[in-house]
Amino acid sequence: MSARIVVLPGDGIGPEVINSALDVLNVVADDLEFEKHLVGGASMRAFGRSLTDEAFAACSESDAILFGSVGDPSFPLDGADKPEEGLRRLRFELDLYANLRPVKPRLSLADASPFRWEHLDGTDMLIVRELTGGLYFGGKHESSEHRAIDESVYTTAQVDRVARVAFRVARRKVTSVDKANILETGRLWRTGVTKVGEDFPDVELVHMLVDNAAMQLIANPRSFDVLLTENLFGDILSDEASMLTGSLGMLPSASLGDPGVPGLFEPSHGSAPDIAGRGVANPMAAILTAAMMLRMGLNRPDEAEAIESAVDKALTSGTRTRDLGGIAGTQEMTQAVLAAL
Numbered sequence: 408m409s410a411r412i413v414v415l416p417g418d419g420i421g422p423e424v425i426n427s428a429l430d431v432l433n434v435v436a437d438d439l440e441f442e443k444h445l446v447g448g449a450s451m452r453a454f455g456r457s458l459t460d461e462a463f464a465a466c467s468e469s470d471a472i473l474f475g476s477v478g479d480p481s482f483p484l485d486g487a488d489k490p491e492e493g494l495r496r497l498r499f500e501l502d503l504y505a506n507l508r509p510v511k512p513r514l515s516l517a518d519a520s521p522f523r524w525e526h527l528d529g530t531d532m533l534i535v536r537e538l539t540g541g542l543y544f545g546g547k548h549e550s551s552e553h554r555a556i557d558e559s560v561y562t563t564a565q566v567d568r569v570a571r572v573a574f575r576v577a578r579r580k581v582t583s584v585d586k587a588n589i590l591e592t593g594r595l596w597r598t599g600v601t602k603v604g605e606d607f608p609d610v611e612l613v614h615m616l617v618d619n620a621a622m623q624l625i626a627n628p629r630s631f632d633v634l635l636t637e638n639l640f641g642d643i644l645s646d647e648a649s650m651l652t653g654s655l656g657m658l659p660s661a662s663l664g665d666p667g668v669p670g671l672f673e674p675s676h677g678s679a680p681d682i683a684g685r686g687v688a689n690p691m692a693a694i695l696t697a698a699m700m701l702r703m704g705l706n707r708p709d710e711a712e713a714i715e716s717a718v719d720k721a722l723t724s725g726t727r728t729r730d731l732g733g734i735a736g737t738q739e740m741t742q743a744v745l746a747a748l
């Protein structure tokens with residue numbers, strides 16, 4: 408069955424890694440229709456806005472959205488609009504409240520990781536990050552030159568819906584992360600998650616304060632199954648957890664809303680201005696993101712699996728980008744995946 412995919416390559420390494428993902432998708436699924444739009448700094452340069460109404464409309468009418476990354480250091484951080492705003496708006500307006508970031512270290516990358524394999528072996532976690540609330544979407548109204556305020560707001564409905572996603576996908580345990588010892592939103596979070604947990608008696612629920620969680624991720628990565636967290640904590644902990652796999656360049660993600668709403672599929676990394684334009688970015692996060700899109704967004708698990716095992720094969724063959732300690736460029740890494748398909 409054909410599907411309409413809106414592709415938003417974005418800025419920096421976004422277009423480089425999205426090209427790789429498209430090359431791979433074209434081989435495993437020849438019936439996908441792609442429609443490209445600008446987002447982020449690229450859209451600001453062309454249209455003066457980080458996301459045009461036309462691009463947003465195309466996204467909301469699509470079957471799935473494949474996103475690269477946004478962020479461009481030539482735009483000021485305090486602009487009324489900025490590249491990251493395009494992504495924030497997409498998540499908010501499509502109400503994509505559950506961001507899923509799987510962290511599963513591969514044996515084929517054991518030597519690329521700063522951790523010994525015996526320490527990582529058996530680690531298989533899914534970070535479920537709330538994506539439409541907290542500090543990202545609270546008021547900033549009272550900020551002035553000498554005083555800044557970011558408001559963090561959560562409602563019980565927001566906690567409830569993302570917690571249900573976490574419990575539904577959990578195999579054995581949900582570790583819910585908060586700062587309930589200090590924050591009001593943390594207490595609301597803990598109460599809300601506990602309540603949802605009562606509907607899932609077969610899933611163990613553990614509450615963990617965020618500072619401890621940051622430590623436990625490194626000390627006992629195997630102990631996690633689903634790690635459920637609010638927006639900002641999930642942003643930070645997922646970059647941290649990515650290093651268990653060897654590189655942030657390995658971490659895909661899916662941002663999902665209610666049934667019927669197109670998912671936004673985005674590597675967890677950013678536009679990496681420090682390496683953009685040099686053809687050295689690791690395309691694996693984007694390629695694995697395309698697999699997540701096939702599985703979760705389009706209900707095509709066989710093709711998703713074909714991509715994931717090709718990624719494994721390519722890495723086992725020894726081809727590695729520089730973030731993984733290798734010498735391959737983006738193209739060469741992509742070719743290795745294509746050859747394995």
Ligand code: NAD
Pocket residue numbers: 420424475476477478479480491494655656657673674675676677678679680681682687688689690692730
């Ligand atoms: P980043 O994720 O872009 O890069 C962090 C570090 O990881 C850099 O050293 C980079 O070279 C490296 N890295 C990231 N992805 C890589 C890949 N695929 N292959 C090899 N190395 C990779 O984070 P940053 O540098 O803090 O932010 C840069 C810009 O990206 C900022 O404007 C930020 O707002 C934006 N950003 C966007 C997203 C997104 O679009 N989802 C995510 C994170 C950051």
Ligand code: IPM
Pocket residue numbers: 477478491494495642675677
């Ligand atoms: C991510 C990014 C974004 C976030 C930025 C670009 C708004 O860091 O997707 O992890 O903080 O959510």
Ligand code: MN
Pocket residue numbers: 642643646675
């Ligand atoms: Mn991030």
